[in-house]
Amino acid sequence: MNIRQSLVRIVSAATLMITTAVAAQAADGPLVSTDWLTQNLKDPKVRVLEVSVVPGVYEKGHIPGAVNIVWHTDLVDKVQRDIVSKDGFEALTARAGINDDTTIVLYGDNNNWFAAWGAWILSYYGVDDVKILDGGRKKWEAEGRPLDTATPTPAAGTFKVKDTNPALRARLTDVLAVVEKQKDAQILDIRSPDEYSGKIFAPPNSQELAVRAGHVPGAVNVPWSKAVNEDGTFKSKDELKALYASVGVDGSKPVIVYCRIGERSAHTWFALSKILGYEVKQYDGSWTEYGNAVGVPIVNVAGTVWGGK
Amino acid sequence: MTRSLTPAALTAALLLLAAVVAGAAVLGETPDRGSPSAYALLIGAGLGYVFQRSRFCFYCNIRDAFEGRGTGPVLGIVAALAVGGTGYAVLMSTWLPNPRLGLLPPEAHIGPVSPVLVAAGLAFGFGMVLSGSCISGHLYRLAEGSTRAPFALAGTVIGFVLGFQSWDLVYLDLISEAPVPWLPASLGYGGSLGLLLAVLAALALVLLPGVKRDSAAPAAAASPYRALAEAVLVRRWPPVAGGAIVGVLAVLSYFKVQPLGVTAEIGSLARTAAADLGWLNGRLIGLDTFAGCATQVIHAISDNGLLVGGLVLGAFAGALPAGQFQPRRQPWPSYGTALAGGVLLGFGAMLALGCTVGVLLSGIMAFALSGWVFALAMLAAIRIGLIFTRKF
Numbered sequence: 001m002n003i004r005q006s007l008v009r010i011v012s013a014a015t016l017m018i019t020t021a022v023a024a025q026a027a028d029g030p031l032v033s034t035d036w037l038t039q040n041l042k043d044p045k046v047r048v049l050e051v052s053v054v055p056g057v058y059e060k061g062h063i064p065g066a067v068n069i070v071w072h073t074d075l076v077d078k079v080q081r082d083i084v085s086k087d088g089f090e091a092l093t094a095r096a097g098i099n100d101d102t103t104i105v106l107y108g109d110n111n112n113w114f115a116a117w118g119a120w121i122l123s124y125y126g127v128d129d130v131k132i133l134d135g136g137r138k139k140w141e142a143e144g145r146p147l148d149t150a151t152p153t154p155a156a157g158t159f160k161v162k163d164t165n166p167a168l169r170a171r172l173t174d175v176l177a178v179v180e181k182q183k184d185a186q187i188l189d190i191r192s193p194d195e196y197s198g199k200i201f202a203p204p205n206s207q208e209l210a211v212r213a214g215h216v217p218g219a220v221n222v223p224w225s226k227a228v229n230e231d232g233t234f235k236s237k238d239e240l241k242a243l244y245a246s247v248g249v250d251g252s253k254p255v256i257v258y259c260r261i262g263e264r265s266a267h268t269w270f271a272l273s274k275i276l277g278y279e280v281k282q283y284d285g286s287w288t289e290y291g292n293a294v295g296v297p298i299v300n301v302a303g304t305v306w307g308g309k
Numbered sequence: 310m311t312r313s314l315t316p317a318a319l320t321a322a323l324l325l326l327a328a329v330v331a332g333a334a335v336l337g338e339t340p341d342r343g344s345p346s347a348y349a350l351l352i353g354a355g356l357g358y359v360f361q362r363s364r365f366c367f368y369c370n371i372r373d374a375f376e377g378r379g380t381g382p383v384l385g386i387v388a389a390l391a392v393g394g395t396g397y398a399v400l401m402s403t404w405l406p407n408p409r410l411g412l413l414p415p416e417a418h419i420g421p422v423s424p425v426l427v428a429a430g431l432a433f434g435f436g437m438v439l440s441g442s443c444i445s446g447h448l449y450r451l452a453e454g455s456t457r458a459p460f461a462l463a464g465t466v467i468g469f470v471l472g473f474q475s476w477d478l479v480y481l482d483l484i485s486e487a488p489v490p491w492l493p494a495s496l497g498y499g500g501s502l503g504l505l506l507a508v509l510a511a512l513a514l515v516l517l518p519g520v521k522r523d524s525a526a527p528a529a530a531a532s533p534y535r536a537l538a539e540a541v542l543v544r545r546w547p548p549v550a551g552g553a554i555v556g557v558l559a560v561l562s563y564f565k566v567q568p569l570g571v572t573a574e575i576g577s578l579a580r581t582a583a584a585d586l587g588w589l590n591g592r593l594i595g596l597d598t599f600a601g602c603a604t605q606v607i608h609a610i611s612d613n614g615l616l617v618g619g620l621v622l623g624a625f626a627g628a629l630p631a632g633q634f635q636p637r638r639q640p641w642p643s644y645g646t647a648l649a650g651g652v653l654l655g656f657g658a659m660l661a662l663g664c665t666v667g668v669l670l671s672g673i674m675a676f677a678l679s680g681w682v683f684a685l686a687m688l689a690a691i692r693i694g695l696i697f698t699r700k701f
Contacts, residue, residue: 056415059404060345060564073412141343151406205605207597 030274031134031234032105034143041065047102047154051075051118052109052137061147063107063133063140067096067154071114071263075121083284086161089125097154098127107133107140111228117266119274120282124168125161132270138232168273170256170281172289176296178256179217185254187219188244190268191287195260196221198300208261210291214300216258220247224264227271240271251278258283258290313543313632322626329354329622336615348565349612353619356558356569357449360620361627362541363551365389366446367665368437370548371691379521384513385548385555386670391509392556393674398502400564401493401675408493418568418601418671420662420679423487425479430683433657433664434690438698440464440650443665444658445571447651448617452624454636457647462575464651469572469579469604471652472659476593479660485595490678501676542630559674566612568675570667572658574614576604579655601662 032040040046041064048066050058058068069075074092075084084092098104104122108115112132122130133140141147177183194200198214215221226243229235235243241250249255255278259265262284273280283290290296298305329350337347359365363385370382401414413419420426437443440461442450447458447465492501559569583589584606597605602613610618628634658664661683663671669687672680 056567059415149403151403153406205597207592 030131030270032131033134034140034145037063037105037133038145043103045101045103046105047096047098048105048107048133049096049115049118050108050137051106051114053114054109057109057137059149059151061149064146064148065152066107066148067152069096069118071117075118083121083124086125086164089121090159090161093127093159094156096157098157098159100159101129102157102159103129103131105131105133107136109137111138111225111232111267112136113224113267114263116270117263120168120266120269124165126163126165127159132274134234135232142231167279168269168281170258170283172283172285172293172296174281175216175256175258175283175285175290179297185256185281186249187216188247188249188255188257188265188268188272189215189219189221189287190224190257190259190265191215191221192223193221195287198302198304201304202260206260208288210260210288212291212298212300213302213304214291214298215287216290217297217299219258219299220249222247222249222268224259224267227268234271234275237275240276244272244276249278251276254279254281256281256283258286260287262286262288314538314630315632318629318632319542322629325622325626325629326354329619329626345566346612346615348561349615350619352558352562352566352569353616354623354626355619356555356616357452357620357623357625358627359546359551359554359558359623360445360449361452361624361633362631363546363548363554365548365551365555366449367443367669367687368441368446368691371688372695374516374519375692375695377519380516380519381521382548384516384520385552387509387513387516388549388552389555389559389670390673391506392553393559393670394502394505394509394556394676396556396560397563397674397676398498400560402498408491408498409495411494413489413491414675416567417563417675417677418570418663418667418680419489419491419675419677420599420601420668420672421484421487421489422679422682423483425483425487425660426679426682427686429657429659429661430686431657431690432653433661433683434687435694436468436650436653436655436657437687438650438691438694440647440654444575444654445620445664445666448571448620449624451621452628452634454628454634456636456639457643460644460647461651461654464648464653465572465575465655465658466579466582467648468652468655468657469576469659470583470588470655472656473580473583473589473593473604475656475660476596480593480595492676492678505673505676543632555670556674559670562616563671563674566616568667568671569616570602570613570663570671571617571620572664572667573602573604574611574617575655576602576659577607577611577613580604581606581608599662602658602664602667604659 048063049069050062050066051069051071052058062068077083077085077088104127106115106118115132115136119130119132175187178185178187189196192203195202196215201209201213222244227235227240244250255272257265257268257272257280265282265286269280269282272278291298333347333350336342336350337344364382365385367386370386374380374383405412405414440447441457442461444465447461450458492504496504562569580589661668668683669680672683
């Protein structure tokens with residue numbers, strides 16, 4: 001055997017060992033890497049779900065075998081202004097082929113914005129093994145990994161909701177209890193600084209508005225996007241810890257996160273609860289409920305209450 | 310052909326194509342852009358080239374048919390719809406396997422059918438007669454040195470602003486509860502495609518007797534290479550070939566970028582300018598809930614802007630070697646009618662949520678009834694408009 005052949009064999013053996021190690025490595029954390037997913041795509045116990053903000057993104061190419069979850073029809077009950085009902089959720093898990101022992105990997109566009117929201121809803125309905133593909137579509141595409149356009153039709157899933165997890169969800173009364181000092185928790189507003197201060201009511205082109213601009217009294221502000229790196233991955237555990245500690249959110253008290261319509265904040269909920277292990281509730285009523293509610297106090301440092309000065 | 314195939318013109322065309330390819334390569338590597346933007350530019354360039362080479366101009370082709378100068382060119386539009394519709398059926402049946410769920414396929418140009426759509430089609434048709442072309446036609450005619458096209462396109466922007474200002478008024482009463490009919494929801498994909506092809510075949514049979522043979526037979530070229538070069542680069546392509554290529558590009562565009570359309574960027578520019586000037590309030594009720602050539606307040610070039618830019622560059626690459634870039638001064642009144650026609654084009658395209666490309670081509674290919682309604686209204690307006698212009 002000449003040197004070149006030996007080298008090739010050594011390199012092949014090393015590659016094989018590394019890939020086997022990656023594949024075998026149980027994804028025990030809340031995040032899976034693009035490598036891990038590539039190795040485990042064929043695993044019948046792994047179900048990949050795409051939740052993208054922009055319609056049509058999934059159809060033009062998705063991770064092979066991924067099932068599409070349409071956020072504005074599959075995950076909400078529009079009439080009730082609520083998350084999807086238990087029956088609707090079970091219909092969704094049946095369609096997506098989710099069983100009790102399924103490992104779910106969610107991903108999406110926009111730095112996994114709505115994938116995290118999907119993770120919150122799955123967790124609320126008691127699905128145990130919920131993970132997010134770190135970096136989402138952005139990283140998967142940047143690495144030139146394969147995409148498929150076929151729409152899979154998995155065998156119907158058998159998952160049934162046993163218990164919901166109300167501890168993951170804050171209602172207006174929970175937020176008011178904190179504002180009125182009846183409960184001790186930290187409130188985290190993940191909108192832009194201009195929304196937080198009340199300079200603007202909502203980002204441009206937003207249809208859903210509140211009658212008042214500003215934020216919940218006592219809330220601190222860390223825009224959701226500060227939790228991600230340029231490649232779409234979540235920042236490291238230490239970086240996240242420091243980021244939130246800089247505004248006093250350190251896990252010593254329960255946290256309530258909110259945004260404008262209650263979806264973006266799920267991204268921060270995921271970072272705080274799943275990655276850092278803090279006790280976190282998502283307030284999905286968010287600013288469009290709080291800012292519109294009668295008889296509740298707000299803070300508006302910009303002086304734009306009721307749209308006037 | 311004295312002015313065609315000069316080395317300078319060929320070099321200019323090659324440089325343009327090289328610029329498009331280089332631009333696409335850069336876009337493909339640009340963060341937050343990637344391959345959809347690269348394809349938007351390339352598909353736009355291909356479209357502009359084919360539009361120019363085969364004279365894929367809705368108005369000129371329909372006018373020729375109405376005025377007895379031959380129905381062949383209209384067959385190009387029929388071919389585009391047949392090829393595009395077939396491709397769309399393949400994509401849609403993959404993306405939305407069950408069309409009867411009450412959902413619409415993503416992004417497809419399936420619009421509400423209401424009296425507003427009829428009025429918009431009529432306005433657009435009259436705008437074509439007045440200005441001498443539709444919006445995509447004016448865009449590619451820039452490359453032929455049309456001095457009316459810039460006036461028509463400026464009018465289009467004004468028309469869009471007028472459309473935006475009328476939107477809230479008509480939306481609540483006429484559009485908000487209008488049906489959004491999509492044929493596969495009731496006929497399935499096979500039935501819808503079968504119906505589309507049957508209608509197009511019937512149209513083709515009606516049009517065939519009126520096809521005029523090309524009387525200008527090409528002179529025998531010095532060599533087979535020269536003959537090929539002249540057929541591709543100089544002489545007008547057979548309309549059906551051009552139309553078939555437009556159909557293929559429409560399917561590629563729907564697959565990679567978005568359905569073909571040429572007004573989203575123009576409309577967005579108009580909307581942004583009007584919003585910056587304080588002529589519009591920030592919201593147009595319900596407008597952003599419809600698929601179509603959607604407009605938004607933007608401050609960056611969208612993929613549709615790249616497609617439109619590519620279209621103009623591609624048309625230049627087609628016109629220059631053929632010696633068809635020939636600017637001519639027109640009398641001032643003619644610029645006035647181009648501007649007025651442009652206003653009607655923009656007004657119609659805004660209220661119809663697109664133009665001959667976005668609503669008619671992409672809509673009919675997507676089996677939307679809105680595409681046919683717009684087409685019929687536009688045809689009626691062209692017919693009436695032609696009678697009217699002959700009288701004056």
